Amino acid sequence: MSESRSNILVIEDEPPLRKFLRVTLESQNYNVIEATRGEEGLRHAAVGQPDLVILDLGLPDVDGIEVTRRLREWSSVPIIVVSARGKEQDKVVALDAGADDYLTKPFGVGELLARVRVAMRHATSVKQDSGDPVFAVAGLTVDLAKREVSIDGKAVHLTPNEYRVMTVLVKNAGKVMTHRQLLHDVWGPGSGNETHYLRVYMNQLRQKLEAEPARPRYLLTEPGVGYRLAAE
Secondary structure (H helix, E strand, O other), rough: OOOOEEEEEOOOOOHHHHHHHHHHHHHHHOOOEEEEHHHHHHHHHHHHHOOOEEEEEEOOOHHHHHHHHHHHHHOOOEEEEEEOOOOHHHHHHHHHHHHOEEEEEEOOOHHHOOOEEEEOOOOOOOHHHHOEEEEOOOOOEEOOOOOEEEEOEEOOOHHHHHHHHHHHHOOOOOOEEHHHHHHHHHOOOOOOOOOHHHHHHHHHHHHHHHOOOOOOOEEEEEOOOEEEEEEO
């Protein structure tokens, strides 16, 4: 008897993309539930309790951002938004509304599956609400219990503010964090417009953690949106 398959709800009105998502996800043994409209998707989410939602922003009835807000009123299910190119503000609004990640159309199989894996892992760690206080990826290790950061086993000294930024990113590893979310979590309410703070601290962190700060491996920029800590 095989283990139960994870259920992924796809809310997408474009038939070719919906088919691509279904075929790709089913090839990885996910069970796919499809909806072509926002209201239909919300009903499926309520009844089916999916493990992940992939959501188009441009739906024919309810705006994808509104779907995200309504889902977040009662569910913490991971939401990956798919959006057209050049709509950075839509992505920011969707992430601030509660989406976990976004993919820009067109996207490939590898990128889609990587984002799905990260979202699933993050959801599992949130459900367990404990997990391992040590985050590690490709030579970078952050021990939240000991407040220690190292690269390839060598300790790296961070200032208190640098460490606070790093902590928020680690707790949301793999997830896109908008400028507003990061500023709020690190410096509190009322700091949402101080994006220059983030630029300064992200630059300092890259100088300390990245082998090539101009081509970061860990601390990734999502242009016009925010930052993401690589999770794999």
